Amino acid sequence: MFWRSFLAFWLGMAAIVAVGVALTASVAWQRVTSLDRLSPANLMQDASQLARLEGETGLRRWVQAMDRRYSALRIYLVGENGQDLLGREIPLRVRDLLDSTPESYASDALRGMAYYAAPSSPDAVRLSWWEPQSVVLPSGESLRVVFQPYDASQWDALGAWQVLVALIAIALVVTAPLCWLLARAVNKPVQGIQHAARLLAVGRLDARTPAALSGRGDALGQLSRDFDAMAERMQDFVQAHEALLRNVAHELRSPLARLQLSVELARRKDGTLDLQLDRIAREGERLDELVGNTLRLARLGGMTLPADAVDLSEIVDQVVENGRFEASARGVRIAWHVANAVPMRGDHASLESAVENILRNAIRHSRQDGLVQVSLSADADRARVEILDAGPGVPEAELARIFQPFYRVRSAVPTGGGAGLGLSIVQACARAHGGEVLAANAGGQDGQGGLRVSLVLPRRLAREGGASGRDGFAAPHQFAAEAEQPVVGQLQMVQRDAP
Numbered sequence: 001m002f003w004r005s006f007l008a009f010w011l012g013m014a015a016i017v018a019v020g021v022a023l024t025a026s027v028a029w030q031r032v033t034s035l036d037r038l039s040p041a042n043l044m045q046d047a048s049q050l051a052r053l054e055g056e057t058g059l060r061r062w063v064q065a066m067d068r069r070y071s072a073l074r075i076y077l078v079g080e081n082g083q084d085l086l087g088r089e090i091p092l093r094v095r096d097l098l099d100s101t102p103e104s105y106a107s108d109a110l111r112g113m114a115y116y117a118a119p120s121s122p123d124a125v126r127l128s129w130w131e132p133q134s135v136v137l138p139s140g141e142s143l144r145v146v147f148q149p150y151d152a153s154q155w156d157a158l159g160a161w162q163v164l165v166a167l168i169a170i171a172l173v174v175t176a177p178l179c180w181l182l183a184r185a186v187n188k189p190v191q192g193i194q195h196a197a198r199l200l201a202v203g204r205l206d207a208r209t210p211a212a213l214s215g216r217g218d219a220l221g222q223l224s225r226d227f228d229a230m231a232e233r234m235q236d237f238v239q240a241h242e243a244l245l246r247n248v249a250h251e252l253r254s255p256l257a258r259l260q261l262s263v264e265l266a267r268r269k270d271g272t273l274d275l276q277l278d279r280i281a282r283e284g285e286r287l288d289e290l291v292g293n294t295l296r297l298a299r300l301g302g303m304t305l306p307a308d309a310v311d312l313s314e315i316v317d318q319v320v321e322n323g324r325f326e327a328s329a330r331g332v333r334i335a336w337h338v339a340n341a342v343p344m345r346g347d348h349a350s351l352e353s354a355v356e357n358i359l360r361n362a363i364r365h366s367r368q369d370g371l372v373q374v375s376l377s378a379d380a381d382r383a384r385v386e387i388l389d390a391g392p393g394v395p396e397a398e399l400a401r402i403f404q405p406f407y408r409v410r411s412a413v414p415t416g417g418g419a420g421l422g423l424s425i426v427q428a429c430a431r432a433h434g435g436e437v438l439a440a441n442a443g444g445q446d447g448q449g450g451l452r453v454s455l456v457l458p459r460r461l462a463r464e465g466g467a468s469g470r471d472g473f474a475a476p477h478q479f480a481a482e483a484e485q486p487v488v489g490q491l492q493m494v495q496r497d498a499p
């Protein structure tokens, strides 16, 4: 694009300059050659005749007339006072010429009519254009005459309006098609993008720019690729939201239906009232949890880089303590030893719910008497919470999908499982913090290996810097020093505990 327009402009400029120079040169040349018909002797003859018959006024008129007719010739009439007869300023080189040629030389030698005969006449004297001549007025005063031929530069020729008009016309003729081509080269791709943008605006999310445009290597190609990428993401985004909405509606339906059924049964007063009331209460809880999780997910989607001072070690510790009751009820042990403080920037509530979701999955899926291993490690930049359970893991093909909202592994035993929102909340939290969550099957022998879920979060300590950044932490730890040391999880301890 750049080179094409550069070349076009350059060629256009070159054409205009070349034509302009040629035109002015030819006009100047014509003016100069027009002097070929003149000779200084003829001119002096006219001048002396006029001086004799009409005096100063005649000469003045003559100079003006000559000026108009021959733009390549200037005639100066200099009186004894050294002034031009027409009051014009006398150029320095004309003055030099006058000074270097004594008046006597001209006047003595050339005074008198006979010398100024026509060049064809036998008495003709060959005069030089460059020598100052003299004419004598009737008053007896003598005027010196200086010719300045070929004085018109080529640029003087521009003074003629015909030349100017011709030049402007040529410039127009050269630039108009160039600009038209240039405008078309820019307009067409822009219209392509505009068309796609309008389609997108009226809800056609599959609108993309023309393929020929996005394949271009220039800035417009880049713009169209960026536009397509944006449209792609918008489409994904909207589709994900539509799916979420559909799923929420769908998930609300079954507990509501069960609720209605229980209400119907309760009305029959057939002795199962308490049972129905229990069901109603349970469905109410499910609905509450579903709505709460959906809201949490939506809120996390709009959250970006929460920056409260939190201690991840304290959060994990709290979650594990809360989980011990549920674990012991299922006969599952949790291996976790409080690590050093891991200060970082984040949102306490959402980090807590993320770790809780991973841990509760691990407890729920672990076999009885199994061990859930929780570890926390950190370096200066990142913190990693890892939870490994003693369950069956997740089929490899479904590993990537367990983070999608409402996705549940089909083969899994439905032992009080949720709606499939837990891990999507974890992922939304990780993303809001600029981190990620990963799941992998540990793949140990004799069904020992369960699912290992890792939550990796940037600590974002450096950005804060200084003491003020750390003042936000309530715990009186020396966070700066600890931040440098890796906080190693208690896996070794765990292995010793393990049966």
Ligand SMILES: Nc1ncnc2c1ncn2[C@@H]1O[C@H](COP(=O)(O)OP(=O)(O)O)[C@@H](O)[C@H]1O
Binding pocket: 357, 361, 362, 365, 389, 391, 392, 393, 394, 402, 403, 407, 408, 409, 410, 412, 417, 418, 419, 420, 421, 422, 423, 424, 450, 451
């Ligand atoms: N530790 C785990 N071991 C085996 N399967 C798991 C584990 N954690 C999650 N899953 C599977 O991933 C799916 C999604 O989990 P999650 O989003 O937490 O939904 P749910 O609300 O069912 O707990 C679950 O249906 C479950 O089958």
Ligand SMILES: [Mg+2]
Binding pocket: 357, 360, 361, 418, 421, 422, 423
């Ligand atoms: Mg869950």
